[in-house]
Amino acid sequence: MGELRLMKGNEAIAEAAVRAGCDGYFGYPITPQSEVLEYLMSVKPYETTGMVVLQAESEVSAINMCYGGAGCGKMVMTSSSSPGISLKMEGISYMAGAELPLLILNVVRGGPGLGTIQPSQCDYFQATKGGGHGDYRLYVLAPASVQEMADFAKLGFEMAYKYRTPVMILSDGIIGQMMEKVDLFDPIPRRTNEEIIKTCPWATTGKTANRERNIITSLDLDSAKQEKHVFDLDAKYKRMQAEDTRFERIMCDDAEYLLVAYGSSARICQKTVDVARAEGIKLGLLRPITLFPFPTDEISKLAGQVKGMLSVEMSLGQMVEDVRLAVNGKIPVEHYGRTGGMIHTPAEVLAALKSIIIGG
C-alpha cells in the first residue's frame, strides 16, 4: 500500500513518473495535458530525485530531447495531446528505429487539425498502426481510470526497457482531467550511472577502454542489414503479443452479446452492461488494455460464444477494424460512438446495441 490521494489523471501520471524513477521529462504545453508539466514544475523533482524537467520550444524538440536522453540509457518521458503527438511522430519513428525506451502520454482531443480541446479517441490509428513512417509498432496502453494513469507509468517504463521501445499511453481528455482516488506506489530510486552502464550496455555513456564505442542510430545504408533490423523489430513485436497482451473481461462468462471498448469509453460501457443486465440482456464487455498488442485471440474466442459485437469508441470507428479482423466474419461486428469531442451516454450505447446488433 502506498499513499492515497485525490488527483487528476494528468497529475497522477506525473507523480507516478517521479516515483517510478524517471530521469527526465521533456514537454510542451497543450490542452488537455498541460497539468503534467505544471505538476512536475510545482513539485520540483530536480530538487528531490534529481529528475530533469524541461519545457522545450516545441513538441519536435521535446521528443528529440527524449531521444538524446534515452540514448544515454536514461528513463525519459514526454506528454502531449493529439496535434502535438503528430509533431512528435518523426522522433517516435526514429526512436522505434534506434530501439530506444520512452514513455509517451497522449491525452487525446478531438481532431482532425486543431479540432477541439474536448475528449476523443480518434488517435487509435495513429497510435497502433504507425503514425510515423516505417515498419514499426508502439506498445500502447489504454488507461480507464486515474489509478491506471499512475500504474501504467510504472508498467510503461518496464515495457519500454523490456523491449527497448517507445511505449504510448493512449489516454483522453476525460481520464486526464477527471479527479479520482489514487493509490500511489512507493517511490523507486532513480538508477545510478553505474547501474545504467550495467543494465543498458548499448547506451552512450562515454567510450571506456573496456568496450567498443556505442552508437545510437536508426540508419543503415545497407538494405540487407536494414531488412534484418526490421525483421528483428518484428520478432520483438511478436514477443510482445505472446507475453504482454493485456485485457479485462467484464461479465463475459455467460454473455450473448459483447461490447468492445477501451479507456473512457469502457467506463461508459460498464454502466451500459449494468443497465442491460437489469433488463435481462446478457451483455458483456471486453476491455483491451493494450491496443498494441491487440487481444486478438481473446476476441476470436469470444466470437465463438456471442451473437454479435459492438465496438464502442469516441471516434468514427477505428478499433472496430481490429475487432473485425479478430472475428474474421464469424458474427456481426459494428461500431457505435460519438466523435469530435462529444461523449456517448450509457443509454445511447444500449440503444445502439439494440438497434444495430440485437435487432439488426
Added chain:
Amino acid sequence: MEMKDIIKPENLVFKKTSLFTEKPLSYCPGCGHGTVHRLILETIEEMGLQAETIGVAPVGCSVLAYEFMDIDMQQAAHGRAPALATAIKRLHPEKFVFTYQGDGDLAAIGTAETIHACNRGENIIIFFVNNGIYGMTGGQMAPTTLPGMKTSTSPFGRDTEIMGNPLKITELVAHLPGTYYVTRNAVHTPAAARKAKKAIQKAFEYQKLNKGLCFLEFVSNCNSGWKLPPVKSNEWMVENMFPYYPLGDIKVPSL
C-alpha cells in the same frame, strides 16, 4: 641514410589521431568535413576526453560521422542534434557534449532547435560546417547559399528577390545571452587549420566552466556540389564565401 634509419619515433612529425576509426572517410577528396573531424578528434585525444565525450551526428554528408569517430555517438534526425545534445548534457552534466552539423541541418530545418539551445545557454559545443549548399542530397540551395550562387535548385543563381537572403546564423546566435564563445574559422590551409584547432581546444576548455554554449562555424567547401576541383573550390571559397562570412571571433568570453 636507409629508410629504416628515418622511420623512428623521434622523427615522427605527423600521425593519424588514434580516435579516427579504421573506416575510410566517405567524404569527397578535398572536402573540409574530414579536416574538421580530424581537428576535433585530435583535441579530444590530446585532452584525454575519449571516455568523457558524447557526440551527436546530423543528417547531411556527415551523417556517418559516428563511423569515423571512436567515441560514443548518437545520430539525430535532420536538424534536431541540439535537442538531443540538450538532454544528453542535462542528464550527464559531467560529460563533454557536442553536435556536428551542416548548414542545411543547422540553419534551415533545425533553426528552432539551434536558436533555442543557444538561447537557453546549454553547455554544449555546436560545430557548424557551412559549405553554402546541401552537399549530401546533390547540391541544392541551402539557407547559406550566396546571392547569385548556382545550385541545382537555383540553376540561374540565387535570386534573393525570389529565394530570400542567405542567413548569417552565427552572427544571430552571437546576440543571444546563452552563447559564451562564437567564432568563425576555416580549414583550407595549415595556418587556418591551426587556428581552427585552437578554437576547438578553447571550446572544450570552456565547457568545463558551464557558462553557456560554444558555437564554432567552419566556412568550408563542397567541391562536388560547387562543381569545382578541390583547389579551385578553396579559391572560390576565399574569394566569395569569406567576404560574406568573414573569419574571426564574433563573441569572446569576457574573462
